[in-house]
Amino acid sequence: MQTIRSYTQSVSAIMTLVMILSSMWAIPASANIVGTGELLTEQRAEIDREALMGMLEREDVKTALANMGVGEQEVQDRIQSLTPAELADFKQQLAQAPAGEGVVGIIVLFLLVFIVTDMLCATNIFPFINCIR
Amino acid sequence: MFGFWLKPNRPGLAALLGVLLSGCASQPPWPDSFNATTLNQVPFHPQEQYQCGPASLAMMLNAQDIEATPDELVDRVYLPQRKGALQVEMVAAARQYGMLVYPLEPELEHVLKEVRAGHPVLVLQNLRFGWWPQWHFAVVIGYDSAKGTLILHTGTQESNRQPASVFMATWDRSKRWARVILPPDQIPATAEPLTFLMAAHDLETTRQTGAAKSAYSAAAEAWPDQPAALLGLGNIAYQQGQWSEAEAYYREMTEKFPDINAGWNNLAEALSKQSLHKESD
Numbered sequence: 001m002q003t004i005r006s007y008t009q010s011v012s013a014i015m016t017l018v019m020i021l022s023s024m025w026a027i028p029a030s031a032n033i034v035g036t037g038e039l040l041t042e043q044r045a046e047i048d049r050e051a052l053m054g055m056l057e058r059e060d061v062k063t064a065l066a067n068m069g070v071g072e073q074e075v076q077d078r079i080q081s082l083t084p085a086e087l088a089d090f091k092q093q094l095a096q097a098p099a100g101e102g103v104v105g106i107i108v109l110f111l112l113v114f115i116v117t118d119m120l121c122a123t124n125i126f127p128f129i130n131c132i133r
Numbered sequence: 134m135f136g137f138w139l140k141p142n143r144p145g146l147a148a149l150l151g152v153l154l155s156g157c158a159s160q161p162p163w164p165d166s167f168n169a170t171t172l173n174q175v176p177f178h179p180q181e182q183y184q185c186g187p188a189s190l191a192m193m194l195n196a197q198d199i200e201a202t203p204d205e206l207v208d209r210v211y212l213p214q215r216k217g218a219l220q221v222e223m224v225a226a227a228r229q230y231g232m233l234v235y236p237l238e239p240e241l242e243h244v245l246k247e248v249r250a251g252h253p254v255l256v257l258q259n260l261r262f263g264w265w266p267q268w269h270f271a272v273v274i275g276y277d278s279a280k281g282t283l284i285l286h287t288g289t290q291e292s293n294r295q296p297a298s299v300f301m302a303t304w305d306r307s308k309r310w311a312r313v314i315l316p317p318d319q320i321p322a323t324a325e326p327l328t329f330l331m332a333a334h335d336l337e338t339t340r341q342t343g344a345a346k347s348a349y350s351a352a353a354e355a356w357p358d359q360p361a362a363l364l365g366l367g368n369i370a371y372q373q374g375q376w377s378e379a380e381a382y383y384r385e386m387t388e389k390f391p392d393i394n395a396g397w398n399n400l401a402e403a404l405s406k407q408s409l410h411k412e413s414d
């Protein structure tokens with residue numbers, strides 16, 4: 001519990017950033033038409049999502065997630081529901097990782113962030129996680 | 134006796150050492166199929182103190198036949214307190230001249246490809262260390278694969294040759310920031326459709342409507358499978374109140390990409406605007 005508490009600050013900071021970013025994306029070009037940027041963001045997110053799904057096929061990632069007791073289907077559901085901003089954030093973290101290492105760690109950490117926030121009742125993404133409040 | 138033995142073998146020893154030691158000096162792999170090129174048409178502006186940003190940007194713009202001097206760019210991009218320019222301001226200033234700024238993938242090969250296609254590349258380097266940075270903008274204007282060097286207009290040096298290892302070390306520390314600045318109707322040699330369209334959209338949002346329009350047109354021609362190009366053209370026409378022109382683009386989009394809702398939605402909007410317009414006539 002104490003350990004989780006100590007994480008809350010950094011987790012909430014990340015979430016705040018994600019929220020700010022995602023609200024920035026939503027600035028419409030005009031009142032009723034769909035802006036070009038919205039379509040582009042959507043398309044980019046689709047490509048990122050496919051790339052992330054592709055990474056789940058890697059054996060080392062599968063093993064790492066299985067060791068954590070997270071099912072593949074749940075992770076796939078989670079990826080499907082990621083917003084473009086979250087995907088972009090993930091891609092950035094991946095790009096900043098030193099070459100050759102850390103890819104598995106980042107994927108797992110990224111998914112873990114959402115599991116932890118689930119536990120703190122900030123989100124409700126993984127139905128198998130019981131909220132601790 | 135040893136002298137006698139060594140003397141005739143000295144060249145052999147040197148050769149042996151040369152082979153052994155060259156293994157230690159790590160050379161970044163030079164991508165295949167690049168020989169030598171220098172873009173001589175890129176003019177050179179020596180930088181004044183700390184002002185590599187304005188000087189580099191002026192060179193990039195001059196290369197596209199835009200008259201801009203480092204002095205007039207100083208006000209736009211130079212921050213006296215920071216003794217430098219920020220990347221974001223360099224990009225924004227180039228857009229104000231109606232240019233499309235395309236971010237390159239962080240690979241040496243992409244830089245070389247652009248130079249080979251005749252496009253100078255604006256790069257950011259960190260000439261010192263990560264913890265004590267000295268940021269520096271420069272313009273890559275050529276390369277020479279035989280010598281393994283890149284040719285840059287940098288600082289006060291015109292056509293300075295930098296060994297690829299030195300360039301890569303300093304460029305790595307800026308996370309390999311590189312941009313080409315081109316007229317919006319020209320597509321960079323390494324352009325990816327979505328990245329180019331996003332750069333075009335940046336022009337749209339910064340009120341460079343004409344430039345955005347020609348970028349979208351170029352994209353629609355180069356990549357007929359990209360719906361965003363048509364949507365962008367339609368949206369620009371819509372925002373200018375050209376309802377029937379907007380309708381034509383949206384209609385084309387719904388015909389080619391019937392699965393994308395945005396096209397149908399915007400088509401409906403354009404049609405309703407037109408009928409409102411007719412009623413009021």
